Amino acid sequence: MPAPTLPLDSASATSPESAAHAIEFQDVHLAFEENEVLRGISFHLPFGETKALFGVAGSGKSTILKLALGLFKPDSGRIMVLGNDVTQTPEKDLFVLRARIGMVFQESALFDSLTVRENVAYRLIEEHGFEDTTIEDRVREALRFVELEQAIDKFPSELSGGMRRRVAIARAIITQPEVILYDSPTGGLDPVTSNTIVELIMKQRDVYKTSSLLVTHRLQDAFTMATHQFDKQTNQTRTLPRGQYCDVPMSFLILRDGKVIFDGDVRELTHSKDEYIREYIS
Amino acid sequence: MELISPTEFAKQKVLAVQDYTWMTVHSVTNLFRKPIYFADIVQQADLIGVGSLPIVVLSGFFTGAVLAVQSANTLQRFGSITLIGQLVSLSMVRELGPVLTGLMVAGRNASGMASELGSMVVTEQIDAMRALGTDPMKKLVAPRVVSTVFMLFFLTVLSDFVGLAGGLVVSKLLLNLDARQYWSNAWQALVFQDVFMGLVKPVLFGFIIATVGCFYGMTARGGTQGVGRATTQAVVAASVMIVVVDLFVTQFLMNVLSFK
Numbered sequence: 001m002p003a004p005t006l007p008l009d010s011a012s013a014t015s016p017e018s019a020a021h022a023i024e025f026q027d028v029h030l031a032f033e034e035n036e037v038l039r040g041i042s043f044h045l046p047f048g049e050t051k052a053l054f055g056v057a058g059s060g061k062s063t064i065l066k067l068a069l070g071l072f073k074p075d076s077g078r079i080m081v082l083g084n085d086v087t088q089t090p091e092k093d094l095f096v097l098r099a100r101i102g103m104v105f106q107e108s109a110l111f112d113s114l115t116v117r118e119n120v121a122y123r124l125i126e127e128h129g130f131e132d133t134t135i136e137d138r139v140r141e142a143l144r145f146v147e148l149e150q151a152i153d154k155f156p157s158e159l160s161g162g163m164r165r166r167v168a169i170a171r172a173i174i175t176q177p178e179v180i181l182y183d184s185p186t187g188g189l190d191p192v193t194s195n196t197i198v199e200l201i202m203k204q205r206d207v208y209k210t211s212s213l214l215v216t217h218r219l220q221d222a223f224t225m226a227t228h229q230f231d232k233q234t235n236q237t238r239t240l241p242r243g244q245y246c247d248v249p250m251s252f253l254i255l256r257d258g259k260v261i262f263d264g265d266v267r268e269l270t271h272s273k274d275e276y277i278r279e280y281i282s
Numbered sequence: 283m284e285l286i287s288p289t290e291f292a293k294q295k296v297l298a299v300q301d302y303t304w305m306t307v308h309s310v311t312n313l314f315r316k317p318i319y320f321a322d323i324v325q326q327a328d329l330i331g332v333g334s335l336p337i338v339v340l341s342g343f344f345t346g347a348v349l350a351v352q353s354a355n356t357l358q359r360f361g362s363i364t365l366i367g368q369l370v371s372l373s374m375v376r377e378l379g380p381v382l383t384g385l386m387v388a389g390r391n392a393s394g395m396a397s398e399l400g401s402m403v404v405t406e407q408i409d410a411m412r413a414l415g416t417d418p419m420k421k422l423v424a425p426r427v428v429s430t431v432f433m434l435f436f437l438t439v440l441s442d443f444v445g446l447a448g449g450l451v452v453s454k455l456l457l458n459l460d461a462r463q464y465w466s467n468a469w470q471a472l473v474f475q476d477v478f479m480g481l482v483k484p485v486l487f488g489f490i491i492a493t494v495g496c497f498y499g500m501t502a503r504g505g506t507q508g509v510g511r512a513t514t515q516a517v518v519a520a521s522v523m524i525v526v527v528d529l530f531v532t533q534f535l536m537n538v539l540s541f542k
Contacts, residue, residue, distance in 0.1 A: 066409070069412075095415045095416070095417060098415045101413070105406050106406070109405060109406035109407050109409065109410035110410075111411075112405070112407070122416075126414065126415060127415075171414075
């Protein structure tokens with residue numbers, strides 16, 4: 001399948017030597033009033049890997065992403081992100097850490113009073129120290145990456161759902177963060193647009209080696225990512241031979257009743273004997 | 283509406299007061315911590331101050347005018363119609379100017395802040411802002427607090443002035459009083475304590491309007507219905523707080539400034 005052009009220089013993800021994993025959850029519990037959403041969640045995301053999170057609606061997938069960003073605090077447990085314990089870090093210090101993480105929200109969460117240019121440039125403008133021409137160049141680069149350069153002067157309300165999602169991706173990648181969190185990036189989109197977004201996520205994984213958590217309801221998206229690889233030379237995705245599926249840094253995590261019931265690669269998933277998992281992937 | 287136990291209700295109220303206090307403290311301390319969003323402060327000052335000019339001018343003018351009409355009847359009975367300038371001046375500067383301007387701005391801007399911030403909360407824009415490394419308390423709340431306090435002060439001064447002008451129009455056109463005598467009485471009646479009291483109140487009211495509006499916006503839950511609810515609650519709470527605080531501040535300042 002053809003892929004968008006690759007305007008950005010290859011930027012290698014920096015992984016702090018002190019951190020063993022990009023993200024690590026250790027026995028995390030969280031309840032909203034009476035409703036216990038997470039009951040002892042433990043998993044880790046190695047550097048450079050993309051982990052797809054599955055589970056029925058309300059199983060706490062999006063909550064895990066917000067916990068990783070420090071937007072929520074767990075009731076108990078520990079969450080390490082890029083070597084920092086976000087459960088113990090005060091909010092003012094989390095802003096520094098968040099500059100190293102990108103997040104694509106479920107409904108895009110673009111600032112509706114700002115244009116696409118201002119939305120994508122938001123982080124650069126906030127960080128100061130960047131010249132206007134540099135900001136403009138990087139915004140255009142990021143928008144070219146998601147094939148939306150022509151929409152630079154539009155407002156979010158003038159864009160379709162898929163375009164908004166792609167702008168959100170551009171906003172998340174503009175600073176080339178070390179970790180990206182995708183919250184249902186293909187939810188509610190048509191198959192063609194979904195495929196484009198899956199390709200962008202694959203490109204981010206295979207070219208920039210970005211670690212990421214991907215919340216999705218679409219199993220086929222994650223299987224596509226596990227069985228395809230983005231080839232920088234041809235600027236296209238290619239299907240991997242059957243024996244090489246485990247060569248791509250892609251894993252799956254399934255939640256049920258607030259607990260992790262599966263954490264492994266595509267081969268382990270397809271060979272799982274668990275009845276619930278077999279039913280889930282069938 | 284879901285019924286909750288009295289204990290739960292009390293807990294929720296205490297928690298709301300705690301959250302409001304936390305937010306007000308942070309809105310003040312954020313003024314001394316970088317980054318300071320000057321552009322946002324100016325933008326909000328324009329929206330709050332310049333945008334509120336028509337309603338403040340109109341309400342101030344007609345309040346002064348109706349005050350003159352109402353008091354003329356009483357003063358005439360005692361043969362003191364010439365004191366109308368004094369009465370309008372003291373009433374407007376000490377009480378009606380700050381309170382009415384506060385209520386007008388509360389109705390217009392506390393609702394605006396609650397709905398704007400509430401919409402940002404329910405569409406995850408506030409979360410996105412935090413995720414992008416920006417503190418919404420600094421970026422959204424602090425500029426609104428500074429701008430409202432600053433602009434309400436000047437709006438009150440303007441309201442006092444147009445209120446006096448409204449009284450003058452009534453005195454001249456309806457009561458056939460001498461305009462110079464009206465101004466002279468109105469001016470000479472004011473002492474430092476009156477002006478001080480009239481200028482302290484808008485500072486407090488501005489702080490109440492902005493913090494209450496932002497608080498209800500930032501704590502909005504439940505989609506568009508929740509935003510609507512937050513907007514209504516913000517106006518009601520800000521208005522009630524203004525009139526309640528007005529009583530206590532008036533009494534306090536009267537004691538401190540030794541009013542005779």
